Amino acid sequence: MGRGTSLKGRARYWFDTTLARGTPALVGWLAVGCLVVVFPVSAVLVWTDPHAPASRSGRLAAVWRLSGETLRLGGATGPLLRVLLSVLLALVALVYVSTLVGLITTGLTERLTALRRGHSTVIEQGHSVVLGWSEQVFTVVSELVAANANQRHGAVAVLADRDKTTMEEALGRKVGTTGRTRLVCRSGPPTDPDLLALTNPGAASAVLVLPHDDPSADPEVVKTLLALRSALDGKESPPVVAAVRDDRYRLAASLAAGTNGIVLESDAITARLIVQSARRPGLSLVYRDLLDFAGDEFYLTFDPALTGRSFGDTLLAYATSSVVGLLRDGRPLLNPPPQTLLGPGDRLIVITRDDDTARLSDCSGLVDESVMTPWQPANARPERVLILGWNRRASLIVDQFGRCAVHGSVIAVVADPKEVTAEQVRDAGTDFAPRLTMTFRPGDVTRPETLRCLEIDSYDSVVVLSPDPVPGEQPDEADNRTLVTLLVLHMLEQESGRELPVVTEMTDDRNRTLAPISPGADVIISGKLIGLLMAQISQNRHLAAVFEELFSLTGSQIHLRPAASYVLPGCEASFATVVAAAQPRGECAIGYRRHDRATAVPDHGVRINPDKNERRRWTDRDEVVVITQD
Template identity: 50%
Template sequence: MARTSAVRPRLRYWFDNTMTRGTPALIGWLSLICLAIVVPVSALLVWADTGRPTTLQNQLAEIWKNVSTAFKLGGAVGTPVFVALSILLALVGLFFASSLVGLIAAGVNRKILDLRQGRSMVLEDHHTVVLGWSEQVYPVIKELAEANANQRRSSIAILAPKDKVEMEELIRARVPSTGRTRVICRTGSPVDPADIERVNPQGARAVIVLTPGGEDGDADIVKTLLAVTKSPGMQDRPQHLLAAVQDVRNRDAARLAAGAGACVLSIDDIAARLIVQTCRQPGLSVVYTDLLTYEDNEFYITPEPKLAGRTYAEALMSYATSSVIGLRRADGTLELNPPSETRIHEGDEIVAISWDDDTIVLSDHRWTIDRAAIVTPAPRPARPERTLMLGWNRRATTVITELDQYVADGSVIDVVAREPELAETVRTVPRGRGALTAEFRIGDVTEPDVLRGLDLASYDHVIVLSDDADGTMGLRADNRTLVTLLQLRSIAGGMGRALPVVAELTDDRNRALAPISESDDFIVSDKLISLLMTQVSENRNLADLFEYLFRAQGSEIYLKPARDYVVLEREMDFYTVVESARLQGHSAIGYRRLSEAAQPPMYGIHLNPDKTGRLRFGEGDSVIVMAGS
């Protein structure tokens, strides 16, 4: 028994060594195994045949025929030379047929592998090209599919350094239905012009470059933009490129790489401004999210020749189901919320918020203003504000700089973060007006003792930033943000007043997990940037509009107390609200119900209401207006 167990490993070792010699060894073993089976079975077939030959020679001839038939060797019988030549001819034919089948199989397998790896060309036309892969890809696909829902045929071509099948599975998991829009994934490098050619950028109506994130993310974006502009056939073609850099300092380089006509946004810049605006106006992020998606109201720029010669005040009242917010002059100049007496000239276009482009129609409704419901707001002298910033990331300095442009002299922002080396950075953040004083305190914002020691009741606004102490802003940062919000909610329960909190999240799915109150708001910057780029990809004229909206100067969206416009608890239509806002130099576009402020998905926001509908406002309700800063 022991001897048998010793022989078996040696036989296996010898067999393995012969197999390593390659194809000849494989053919040899296959032939031996086949012969060991075919020859005995052929002999048994002759023996089992009742009409078998009686002589040994004839029996051997029949066995040979059976063996030849199994091996496709023809089975010729004759002289040894004749048999040898027939075997040689049969072997040559067998080799040729086997080689042909092998080559065909290998070619088919290679083609299938190329297709599965996303190596084939995209022959779509008038499609949208998406270069790169990040969390931004899902809202981009979702919104493009929604925008093209009324199109018979539309497509999105994605090129990313990721497996094609994996991309398709991830998209199906996060965007289960894309309607009539076909999503085509290709594997390749977005910084390689040859790979970019595979998604046919020449025939695309727009090329969107996603933000990869990380320390070298902006450098990758610049390289991708250069690769697009240098790819064959793109040099002399008008570019409709869209990209978003993380650091505003890299925007000029990206714009230079993208060329004329491209739209390059700064994520940190826009996110910081939204955080500042939203911390002082809870609900503003919902307004922007609603305006940037294709599911509800959107921005439109449309001609209306019938309004030529009329004033902006008349235009405000000319639409029952659309809200006018400005004008786009014939020379391309944009004027949001211009003075009421501004004249509309031939070739000017109306900038409006509406459900769809076919709902921007002049109304023949005979409206009547309830003058008794209109009020003049009491003057409120500007007072210093106290703001608390919990956490720190690369956007924090921009938030402080932007906040300085809004607050009154003597205002204070206290920053609490884990890194002691930030103390000097906080004190030296550039502040143009110098109205804001910044102070720093060391502490972990997820610790309840740290938060209890901050005298939260003394602050007018609280900002919770997505902490990037570990170098990235991702799932771990959102976990810390959610813990901080829970701690704040627990402490605020004993304060006797609402604590206005705006929190920054990196993943929109975490918004559903966050504790919500009527004074809370959330900024998901990656999602908002994705929505913004999608809007511009569909209508490049919106690029100037968004550039105008997301800057500190000029008009922007505000949520102001309803009591500053109309008498509370009095029934009226929205025409009266629009007229009251106009008298103050504002353009009314909606309202917010305090009683619905904690109810998703709109959190009390009602944009572009039908002006003929009856409504009344209560204490704490707001009117949403376009107004100067």
């Protein structure tokens, strides 16, 4: 048994050694294998053929001819030289045909591979171009598909340094069906002008340059914008919407984008929404409804019949649209004074279902002044905010809180000393002392013993920040830590019997459903927020200034006010009555939130742009969504 195994091993080793000699050895073994099969089978066929020659030499000649025809070796018989020349010609023909087939196959394979990689020029017109690949790409493409739903021939072209098939599969899995919109993927770095030209940006309706997942990659966004300028080669640039994470690169990106470009600073916008949601719980739900194309969003409209009328009069001029501002000389004016007169060149900024649903309909007759509540302005009071965790946006969040802080306000930070030091925390609030006090407690926010001694009930709001990604760390790791922290907070809520006003920051929107918080709580998904903003602005560049003001601290913002401040609790009133009650206070009422549906999915009680004919019984726990200056 051992001897048999040894012989088998030697034979296999010898066979492997011959194969290692390259192509000649492979061809030789292939020829031997063919001859071993072809000659015996041909001999059997000839010897069993009743019409075969009777002589042995004749039968051997027949075997040779049959084998030659099978192997395409000519099969000539006669003198040895004749047979050898026949075999030589057959081998030359075989090499020629094989080489020709190989060349044709290689050429077709390369061509198909090039087409599969997406190296052909897009011939679409009026399409949207998305440059780059990051967490925003799925949100941006989904919203562009929704925006094109009422168009016959819409198209979105995506260029990224990824395999074309991989991009198509990922988009198909997360975006789903695209309806009438054609999705085109092209593979290559967007920083290469030649490859960028494949997307035909000169004929596009808008170009969107996505921010990179890595904050240190903002220079790539600037380089992509420069490549776009080079690809256009002096042609007029389409509207460009780009986003950077670090404000140090916003100026450079704006210069590279040109006069038709708009550059968003994603970290600053995210920080502002976190602060606004901490001060006005439920606000993120309002923005989510306003920013996606599935519901009501901002549009521009005007009717000549409104010329000469005051802005306050227009608030009740549309039954199914909410007026929030006007566009004058290309500059948006959000929530202008009610007495502002409308000129012939002005256009109204409205929230409505679609660009053709804003129709005049006088609703002043629906107002019931008997149920209106007298205005009682609220006084500002000190805030107590608890921040759990620290990341690159934390200092921006402290800055936003500090700018409107009242004397006696406190921000307490609990974070791992590896993420931030006490000195860095104090420096973040130095500009707002003494009205704002900063405290720091080192600790692991995922451990119950760290949070038990914080007296969480004493804080007006709790902000849970995701840690910055660590090189080599899995993308979900930051959200995993956030989920653990939320579990601990949920345990403390159950122990105290009080629901904590928590604002949570996450990276992946899929983790929202896993978070142990109330369904209507504020969860800020920075990537999705920026993606929604970019998609909205790409369809109407004038909205950039509108969103800039909404997310600022000095202009008009979205607020959630108690419904009892506008109508008497327990009384039935139309939404037109709420709009009329808000108008003298310099506010534009655009919706409400029902307290009895605060945890109901998917709207969580938020109703944006309700019909002004809609009547309901208002409770003291309902809230009205208004746009006003704080």
